[in-house]
Structure formats: C-alpha cells, structure tokens
Amino acid sequence: MSLLRDLEGVGADRFRGGYSRHVFTDPELQLRAWFTEQAQRRGLDVEQDRNGNLWAWWGTPGPDAVVTGSHLDSVPGGGAFDGPLGVVSALAAVDELRATGFRPRRPLAVVVFAEEEGGRFGVACLGSRLLTGAIAPERALKLTDPDGVTFGEAAARAGLEPERIGPDPDAVSRIGAFVELHVEQGKALEPLGRPVAIGSTIDPHGRWRLTFVGRGDHAGTAAMADRRDPMLPAARTVLAARSAAKAGTRATVGRLIPVPGGTNVVASRVDVWLDARSASEPGTREAVDEVIAAAQQAAADEGCEVEVREESFSGEVAFDPGLRDRFRGVLGDVPVLPTGAGHDAGVLAAHVPTGMLYVRNPTGVSHAPEEFATDEDCAAGVRALAAVLEELAG
Amino acid sequence: MSLLRDLEGVGADRFRGGYSRHVFTDPELQLRAWFTEQAQRRGLDVEQDRNGNLWAWWGTPGPDAVVTGSHLDSVPGGGAFDGPLGVVSALAAVDELRATGFRPRRPLAVVVFAEEEGGRFGVACLGSRLLTGAIAPERALKLTDPDGVTFGEAAARAGLEPERIGPDPDAVSRIGAFVELHVEQGKALEPLGRPVAIGSTIDPHGRWRLTFVGRGDHAGTAAMADRRDPMLPAARTVLAARSAAKAGTRATVGRLIPVPGGTNVVASRVDVWLDARSASEPGTREAVDEVIAAAQQAAADEGCEVEVREESFSGEVAFDPGLRDRFRGVLGDVPVLPTGAGHDAGVLAAHVPTGMLYVRNPTGVSHAPEEFATDEDCAAGVRALAAVLEELAG
Numbered sequence: 012m013s014l015l016r017d018l019e020g021v022g023a024d025r026f027r028g029g030y031s032r033h034v035f036t037d038p039e040l041q042l043r044a045w046f047t048e049q050a051q052r053r054g055l056d057v058e059q060d061r062n063g064n065l066w067a068w069w070g071t072p073g074p075d076a077v078v079t080g081s082h083l084d085s086v087p088g089g090g091a092f093d094g095p096l097g098v099v100s101a102l103a104a105v106d107e108l109r110a111t112g113f114r115p116r117r118p119l120a121v122v123v124f125a126e127e128e129g130g131r132f133g134v135a136c137l138g139s140r141l142l143t144g145a146i147a148p149e150r151a152l153k154l155t156d157p158d159g160v161t162f163g164e165a166a167a168r169a170g171l172e173p174e175r176i177g178p179d180p181d182a183v184s185r186i187g188a189f190v191e192l193h194v195e196q197g198k199a200l201e202p203l204g205r206p207v208a209i210g211s212t213i214d215p216h217g218r219w220r221l222t223f224v225g226r227g228d229h230a231g232t233a234a235m236a237d238r239r240d241p242m243l244p245a246a247r248t249v250l251a252a253r254s255a256a257k258a259g260t261r262a263t264v265g266r267l268i269p270v271p272g273g274t275n276v277v278a279s280r281v282d283v284w285l286d287a288r289s290a291s292e293p294g295t296r297e298a299v300d301e302v303i304a305a306a307q308q309a310a311a312d313e314g315c316e317v318e319v320r321e322e323s324f325s326g327e328v329a330f331d332p333g334l335r336d337r338f339r340g341v342l343g344d345v346p347v348l349p350t351g352a353g354h355d356a357g358v359l360a361a362h363v364p365t366g367m368l369y370v371r372n373p374t375g376v377s378h379a380p381e382e383f384a385t386d387e388d389c390a391a392g393v394r395a396l397a398a399v400l401e402e403l404a405g
Numbered sequence: 406m407s408l409l410r411d412l413e414g415v416g417a418d419r420f421r422g423g424y425s426r427h428v429f430t431d432p433e434l435q436l437r438a439w440f441t442e443q444a445q446r447r448g449l450d451v452e453q454d455r456n457g458n459l460w461a462w463w464g465t466p467g468p469d470a471v472v473t474g475s476h477l478d479s480v481p482g483g484g485a486f487d488g489p490l491g492v493v494s495a496l497a498a499v500d501e502l503r504a505t506g507f508r509p510r511r512p513l514a515v516v517v518f519a520e521e522e523g524g525r526f527g528v529a530c531l532g533s534r535l536l537t538g539a540i541a542p543e544r545a546l547k548l549t550d551p552d553g554v555t556f557g558e559a560a561a562r563a564g565l566e567p568e569r570i571g572p573d574p575d576a577v578s579r580i581g582a583f584v585e586l587h588v589e590q591g592k593a594l595e596p597l598g599r600p601v602a603i604g605s606t607i608d609p610h611g612r613w614r615l616t617f618v619g620r621g622d623h624a625g626t627a628a629m630a631d632r633r634d635p636m637l638p639a640a641r642t643v644l645a646a647r648s649a650a651k652a653g654t655r656a657t658v659g660r661l662i663p664v665p666g667g668t669n670v671v672a673s674r675v676d677v678w679l680d681a682r683s684a685s686e687p688g689t690r691e692a693v694d695e696v697i698a699a700a701q702q703a704a705a706d707e708g709c710e711v712e713v714r715e716e717s718f719s720g721e722v723a724f725d726p727g728l729r730d731r732f733r734g735v736l737g738d739v740p741v742l743p744t745g746a747g748h749d750a751g752v753l754a755a756h757v758p759t760g761m762l763y764v765r766n767p768t769g770v771s772h773a774p775e776e777f778a779t780d781e782d783c784a785a786g787v788r789a790l791a792a793v794l795e796e797l798a799g
Binding site: 024025027028029031087088128129133135157158196197214216218227228229230231232234235242243245246249250253256260261263264266268269270271272273275276277278279286288322350351353375376377378379380381 | 418419420421422423425480481482483522523524527529551552553590591608610612620621622623624625626627628629634636637639640641643644647650654655657658659660661662663664665666667668669670671672673678680682716744745746747769770771772773774775
C-alpha cells in the first residue's frame with residue numbers, strides 16, 4: 012500500500028526491531044506532519060484539537076459528521092500496521108470516493124488520535140479519553156513518561172495549551188458516526204479465507220501498575236538476610252499473573268522496570284505493569300484481584316511495600332448494532348469478530364454510534380514486527396471502508 | 406569535603422535519585438573536565454591513556470611510580486562517594502603533602518579509571534582491564550550500551566582512537582605501587598568506632614547475562630496457551646538466584662530488561678543480569694550453575710530459548726601483604742577488612758603491589774543515594790592516604 016510505504020523507516024527501532032513512535036516524540040511528530048501534508052494535498056482542512064488529536068475535514072466541520080481514522084503512535088518495537096493502517100486507509104478511501112465523483116452529504120473527517128497505545132504515558136487511548144471526558148485532565152497532565160516528563164510538559168512542547176486539555180463536548184457533538192479500520196490482532200480471518208471483518212465487541216480490559224519499594228544497596232556487600240529486594244515480589248507477581256489467567260482470561264506483565272537497574276545493585280524499587288482482559292468484567296476483576304493479593308503477600312514476605320494503581324479500565328464495548336447492519340448491507344456477509352484489543356473506537360462507542368473494520372493479519376501477531384497485512388488485503392480494506400463511508404455520508 | 410562538593414549536582418538523576426554518571430556521557434565528561442582542571446591547577450601533568458583512563462603526574466612520569474586514585478563513573482542512581490571519594494581524596498592528599506613541604510622521591514600519579522562500574526557497557530573495571538590486558542580489545546570494542554552504541558563508538562566520540570584501545574604494558578610498567586581509597590561498602594567500621602580501614606581481600610565475583618527469547622505479541626489477543634513469553638523464565642530466574650544464595654554467597658538480579666517493554670505487549674526477549682559473589686570461587690560457581698540450570702529449565706517449560714554469557718569473572722584478590730604491613734606501620738592498628746565489592750585495585754593487584762583504604766560508611770549502604778561518609782571521616786581518609794603516599798614515595 013503506497014501511502015503506508017511513505018511511513019517506512021520513521022521511528023524504526025534498531026534496538027527492539029519494528030517501530031517506536033511514541034506520542035510527541037520526533038518520529039510521531041514526523042508522522043503528524045506527514046498526515047497534515049497529505050490531508051492538505053487533498054484539500055482537507057486540518058485542525059489539531061485541544062487534546063492533540065488531528066482532524067482533517069472534507070466539507071465544513073459540523074454536526075452529524077461521519078468520522079473515520081485511527082492513530083499513528085505505536086507500542087515500543089511495534090508493527091507497521093497497528094494504527095497507521097486505519098489512517099492511511101481513510102485517506103485512500105477519500106481518494107477512491109472522489110475518483111467516483113462522490114460528494115458527501117454529511118461532513119466527513121479523518122481523525123488521528125493521540126497516544127492510543129499509552130506507550131509513553133501509560134494510559135491507552137489518552138487522546139480519545141480526554142476528548143470524551145473519560146479521564147480527568149488533572150490526572151492526564153500529571154502522567155509521566157520513563158524520563159519523568161509529564162504529559163502536560165510534553166503537550167506544551169508540542170504546541171498544546173495544557174490549561175485547555177480536557178473534555179471537548181463541541182468536538183464530540185460534531186461526530187454523527189465513527190468508523191475505525193484496524194489490522195486484525197489475532198488470527199480469525201486467515202482460516203476463514205476472508206480479507207475483512209466487522210467488529211462486534213471489545214473485551215473488558217485494563218492496566219494496573221504495581222510499585223514495589225524495598226531498599227537499594229550494593230549487590231556484592233549487602234547480606235542476603237538483610238535485604239529488602241523488590242525484584243523478588245516483582246518476579247512472583249509475573250508468575251501470579253500467569254496462574255491467574257484461567258479459561259479465556261489473559262494476564263500479562265510485558266513491562267517491568269527495576270530502579271536504578273544496575274547489574275551490581277540491589278534494586279530500591281520495581282515497577283510492574285499488569286495488563287488483564289477477559290470476556291467478562293467480573294472475570295477480569297477476579298484475575299486482577301488474585302494477582303494483587305499474591306503481590307501483596309510477596310511484598311510482605313520480603314519486607315517491601317507495594318502500591319497498586321489502576322491506570323485504566325474499560326468495560327465491555329458492544330459496537331452499534333444499527334451501524335453493523337448497515338456495514339453488512341454494503342459489505343455482504345463478512346465475518347463479525349469480537350476482539351481482546353482496545354481501541355479509540357471503544358472509547359467513542361460510549362458517546363456516538365461506532366463501528367470497526369478489521370483487515371486480515373496472516374501472522375496473527377500484533378504489537379511486534381511480525382504484524383502484517385498483504386497489499387491485496389489492505390486494498391480490500393480501503394474498498395470496504397470507502398463503501399461504508401459512502402453508505403453513511405451519501 | 407569541599408572538593409566533593411564541587412561535584413554535587415553533576416549527573417543528578419531525577420528519576421532514580423542519586424547520580425547517574427556513565428562513562429563518556431555528558432555528566433562523566435564534565436567530571437573528567439573538572440578533574441583535569443583541578444590537576445592542572447596543582448601543576449600536575451594530565452594525560453589520557455589509550456583506554457580512556459586519566460593520569461595526573463606529580464613529577465616526571467616514569468617507572469616505580471606511586472599511583473593512587475579511583476573512578477568518577479557511577480552505577481545508575483548511585484551515591485556521591487563510590488569512586489569520586491578516592492579521586493578527590495587523592496587530590497586532597499597531594500595538597501596535604503605539599504603543605505608539609507613534602508617532595509616525592511618516586512613519581513606520583515593520581516589516576517581516574519574509565520567505566521569502573523560497568524554501568525554503561527556491562528563489564529566492570531573496563532578501563533583497568535583494558536590497561537592490563539584482562540579483557541581483549543576486540544571484545545571490549547563490541548560491548549553495547551542500552552541504546553545499542555558500542556564502546557568503540559562511544560570511545561571514538563570521546564576522542565579516543567578505537568584501534569589503539571587495548572593492553573598498555575608501558576603504562577602498567579610505570580606503576581610501582583597502587584593504592585585506592587574507597588568509601589566502605591557494608592557496615593563493619595561503624596560498630597568498631599573506627600573511621601578508616603585497610604583492605605585485605607576481594608571476594609571472587611562475576612556477572613552473567615541471560616537472554617531469554619520467546620515470541621512477541623499483543624497482550625490482549627495472544628491466547629495464553631500459545632504464548633512463549635520470556636518474562637516467565639526471567640521471573641523464575643530471579644527467584645532461583647535468591648534460592649542459590651546460601652551461606653555467605655550473594656546472588657542478585659538488579660537489572661532486567663523486557664524487550665520491547667510495552668504494557669500491552671507480550672515481550673519477545675528479556676535480558677537478565679546475574680551478579681554472584683562468594684568467599685570462594687567454587688562457592689560462586691556452584692551458585693551460578695544452580696541459577697543457570699533453573700533458567701534453562703524455566704525457558705524450556707515456556708518454549709523459549711536462553712543464551713548465557715559470562716560478562717566478567719574475577720577470582721579472589723588478596724592485596725599485597727608487604728604493602729599492608731607498611732600501611733599499618735604508618736596508620737597504626739587500624740582494622741583490616743575483606744570486601745565483596747570489586748575495584749580497579751582488584752584488577753591491578755594481579756600486576757603490581759596494590760592496597761586499599763576504606764572510609765567508614767555509617768549507613769552501610771552503597772550503590773544508592775543513602776551511601777554516606779561524614780566530613781570528619783573523609784578528612785581522616787585523606788590524612789591516612791597522605792601518610793601512606795608519604796611512606797611509599799618519600
């Protein structure tokens with residue numbers, strides 16, 4: 012897909028492989044500049060809202076708009092498709108619609124949400140959460156990245172006004188419907204031999220940060236018996252997450268940071284992030300409670316303290332059934348799939364009719380360089396998105 | 406201690422607390438510039454050797470020199486004393502000797518060794534190991550920091566010639582005796598009520614890097630049963646290190662890096678560093694073998710691969726008994742202490758008569774911001790070092 016090729020190399024991560032494009036870092040700012048230029052080249056009017064989300068308007072911004080888009084940021088060492096595919100497919104769908112002479116009767120916008128992955132400040136879908144009021148601006152402004160830079164500081168450096176960050180009811184009220192196209196995460200379409208699916212639900216999911224505090228010391232001279240080493244309860248928490256992930260629940264520790272992190276140093280603190288998801292909210296809560304109880308016991312056994320914070324939680328999302336029926340009306344009998352992955356569409360769904368389209372990922376892998384979609388399937392995704400936008404805005 | 410106060414704030418780590426002054430980074434280069442200026446102000450001739458160690462000469466550089474010094478780099482988030490105390494005490498001892506009208510009969514040099522902590526490139530005492538040929542330059546040049554920068558690249562940027570890095574027999578042959586003053590690591594002097602000790606031995610110690618490789622994926626969509634998550638064997642290795650640390654052995658995992666390290670990402674790789682020490686070499690090896698066997702089993706259980714590399718190993722060091730007797734001759738009946746901490750003096754001891762002095766640390770903590778020595782004890786350390794240098798060079 013030629014638009015996606017434009018982005019190759021931006022934010023390539025030579026240490027992790029794949030891409031690291033975190034919100035308001037150089038690579039992500041490059042992608043934003045690229046998007047703005049592409050949109051302007053198409054005669055779309057680009058605006059950045061008060062929360063750092065970009066909107067490119069076809070027609071006068073206004074109520075009852077049909078909005079499509081996704082995000083350009085990535086997880087650390089992520090794949091090329093998660094996020095950018097939805098943005099470039101939206102631009103390509105605009106091109107297809109124009110080539111047919113289509114003129115939207117409703118305003119149409121392509122949106123790029125900020126910090127969807129939470130890869131820098133820890134809270135996923137931060138841009139859409141701020142927009143819709145799902146997170147308090149006071150809390151968002153204080154979120155920090157691994158270097159201790161706050162979201163407020165980073166936003167200010169990127170040209171936003173920190174005092175204006177927060178709920179934007181005017182912007183939300185303009186959205187008549189939202190459609191997000193995304194690469195498939197998981198491998199349901201491959202065995203079905205189908206390139207495109209419609210989204211049904213998003214599993215309840217959340218993130219918890221467990222901070223273990225012990226006593227830092229020299230690894231060669233601190234007697235074992237005197238230690239209060241937070242790495243021990245952190246390790247037991249990793250194992251507890253695996254034990255807690257029963258039947259249909261997923262519980263993962265993918266991020267763990269010992270502080271100070273020296274080879275010859277007993278850590279003074281370890282931060283552990285738990286990601287948990289299940290088909291039901293009680294199932295998710297139960298798994299998380301089990302991990303937290305194990306973490307507290309492990310901390311107590313080592314003479315450490317542990318603090319647990321819920322960084323985010325999203326209940327089950329069911330996408331709009333009326334919209335889904337209209338998608339099937341134009342796309343035919345395509346598969347309808349649930350997902351365990353969160354999206355800005357999941358945040359928007361609480362406020363406006365929302366739907367999703369997935370493009371087949373033959374590896375099933377996501378958030379890793381192996382994430383993939385063929386050119387043919389990407390083209391099928393663009394056609395499906397164009398058809399859906401025509402149906403909604405025509 | 407006024408010279409030490411000059412260094413306050415340089416490399417302060419606002420995330421970890423304490424100081425992060427890694428070799429050839431801005432803070433460490435600032436400290437080197439400070440040292441050079443201080444030495445020149447005293448009329449000492451400063452040279453950087455081919456491995457990045459700094460030498461400040463009182464008198465003509467030549468054979469049979471009495472050399473003292475330590476290092477200016479730190480562990481991540483380290484204390485203010487580990488390293489710098491030995492360097493500033495050496496300069497202060499030169500001042501004391503000069504104030505008494507002392508003129509050394511042997512050349513006297515103050516040395517600053519590069520990358521003593523291995524905080525950036527993973528191998529402790531890198532500067533003294535290269536100097537003495539204890540590590541092959543081919544291996545040292547390829548060591549990488551967390552950003553993937555090689556030691557060769559970093560050294561070149563700092564003005565060294567990578568092709569000249571390696572054993573420097575001429576520089577070693579000039580050293581007639583080496584004395585390193587260091588803050589105490591551990592808490593033996595406090596209960597004895599004594600400000601200064603003489604070093605006897607360094608425990609055998611080493612570092613091993615265990616790299617677990619699995620398969621990265623999306624934390625929300627990868628089924629638990631399909632996972633090959635390297636965090637699991639990494640966590641079991643942390644626990645195995647604790648179990649293996651029996652009677653007098655210390656085994657520590659203070660550094661653990663999941664890659665890519667995203668909250669919503671199953672890691673594809675985890676690097677774990679094991680630091681192990683014991684009063685005997687077989688005791689150390691036995692503990693390490695036990696941890697490695699556990700790591701291999703845990704990796705196999707999760708369908709992961711594990712690669713183990715010994716990054717460094719140092720056998721027991723016994724400091725020169727003749728030198729120790731001369732120290733006691735001028736210092737009187739001061740305590741003589743073994744240590745579990747490695748030092749450049751341990752590397753030098755295989756080549757030249759070497760001794761150490763320790764200054765009381767009332768907290769016992771090291772490699773952490775709590776590391777401490779009172780002004781009075783620092784002054785006692787300077788007096789002891791001056792007396793020893795006078796004895797050796799007079």
